[in-house]
Amino acid sequence: MSGIYIHIPFCKQACYYCDFHFSTSDKRRDDMLKAIEMELVLRKNEMAGQVDTVYFGGGTPSLLSTEEINGLLDLIKEHYDLGTDPEITLETNPDDLSNIKIKELAVSEVNRLSIGIQSFFDKDLKYMNRAHSAFEAKKSLEQATRYFDNISIDLIYGLPHLSESDWKENLDYTFEMGIQHISSYALTVEPRTALDHFIKSGKYQAPVDSLTGKHFNILQAETKKQQYLQYEISNFGKDGFFSKHNTSYWKGIPYLGIGPSAHSYDGRYRSWNIANNAKYIAGIQKNRLASETELLTTEDMINESIMTGLRTIWGVSLAAIDQNHGKAYKKEILKQAAKYIENGILYVKQERLFLRPESYFLADGISADLFLLKV
Template identity: 55%
Template sequence: MSGIYIHIPFCKQACHYCDFHFSTQLGKKEAMVKALQKEMELRKDEFQDELVETIYFGGGTPSVLTTAEINDLIKTVYANYTVAKSPEITLEANPDDLTEEKILELAQSPINRLSIGIQSFFDEDLKLMNRAHSSVQAIKSLSMATKYFNNISIDLIYGIPGMDNIRWKANIEKALSFKLPHISSYALTVEPKTALKKFIERGIVDDVDDDQAQEQFHILVDVLEANGFVNYEISNFGKDGFFSKNNTSYWQGKKYMGIGPSAHSFDGKHRGWNIRNNIKYIGALQIDKLPMDIETLTKKDRYNEYVMTGLRTIWGVSLKKIELDFGSTYIEHLKQHAQKYLQEHLLFVDEGKLLATKKGKFLVDGIASDLFMLNLK
């Protein structure tokens, strides 16, 4: 099984915290759609033996596309790839784009899963992040979307400066009131070269409080698990039968093809990434050239990637797989470096798998980096 990710590099306005690749200039939208279709056509041989189980529109803001443009891109996938009988087809959308007319159109399209970028149900948080929607639009979009889609995920952000635990709990409770089957939630991170980074440096916005973010993460886990959600990956919570197939494929190391500027691809042995420039991306595809760089992953790279992704999930890191796929040097390295985290009850071993404890989940990226192999090829 494999997946296709389609990056739509357009947004109505720039969120202060975002460092993804996008443009607020929509004039090249039509040319971009044609370029995306061309890339899919040129790369079809890469997946000639693959069954495409997921199609995911990410961004950027894919909901700025018309439903006709979305349908054209999906048709291109079907025309060039072998697609599963009932694929998961997800569209990321912003609340301000989800008018009732748009939702009705999407419900009649092949899209069968919506991922809505709510982030917060409070206007003060949305303004700080420079989101394009209001709390009223967030609530209205969900009220309408839940009438037509049963598979909906929303994004929520915690650790926002000025957002205390009371408001964070209210955010979670509001999300639960819509009886959603999936919630993705992320700590606000301060990325270099973003507006948020500059505002913090100038004292306009308070810096992110890591201790409060960690506390709010644990609140999130406690409340969602009490309401029947499984925290199957650090940032992803799903009801039974509603884990994101797209997200799960990433964490389990399945093949995926990234289409669009800045999109990444992975086939188990190689990683590719497209140029992070809309004009150059379109120009290359107009002359049937793939604007992609590819690297061959070393054994060390593959080990490090498996540890990083595995520890973030409920499936953990298989000690048997480490030994079989990478050898005795790697398994001994892992056991040796994991020991202190086992003693501190941040990691544990269950049925031959290394997993993060509830206490260790928020710290898992740092823990994983300490388990990396650094001095072998």
């Protein structure tokens, strides 16, 4: 299984917390779409085997017309071996999901929507500078659930003013709507974002770790009651509704990234396109890709498997590390992990290393502590 990610770098307005690559100007929209089409053709020989997932991310891919989305999918079918039952996800914003747009998408080949709700409260949406209102958030779900049976929504917690009761209300409404998948992230202050500036200038209060932790505990408890499985730290799905595309990232399966700032991975090499719309377009127009590539060392590959594996229910395969890289690496990882195994934070089962769900909030720090330099 492999996947294609397509980055659409346009947004109506900038969310204060976002550090993804995007532009609020669509003056070169046609040039960008043409460049993305050209890159798909230019790189068609890089993807060996069947493509089972296509993911439109951004930015805001729902700014594209359904005709434009179908055109990109037709191009993929022409030049790639697209599977017979692929998962095709479109990231959307509630304000783009008119009833007409939803009906158009429902008869397209898009079969999964990822809707950037973030909150069902206007005060939260204004704090984040989202383009939609709470009314639009609820209306988009009411309409989308009539036509799609595979819907994921994004929710953000850890806002300093977000009460525990309001956070639980966000979750309760999600459950009431029968949403099968939730991607939920703590508000993170990224450098050089508007949120970072507002906090440094005293306009906004910084997130409070203790409150963020309480929100996360509520998230884990309430989703468990509703029979969601926390299959990755920030992702909760009902049986049969895990994100196949994102799961491939966490399992180290190759993928191709198309569009400015998009990343690709083939098992040994990682590459990333330039995060500049004009330079990306100019390069493609000359039949070359403005990108950088790195060859992953053995330590790089193992560290990535640790970083992603400990975040998931699949853990880190010690057997695969032994088989692919040698017993010395497996032995070193277990040596590094010993103190966490002794205190019950990590455990080994069937040749896999797991992080207990109650310690998920510590995943990044523990992963970094296990990283290998050289054996």
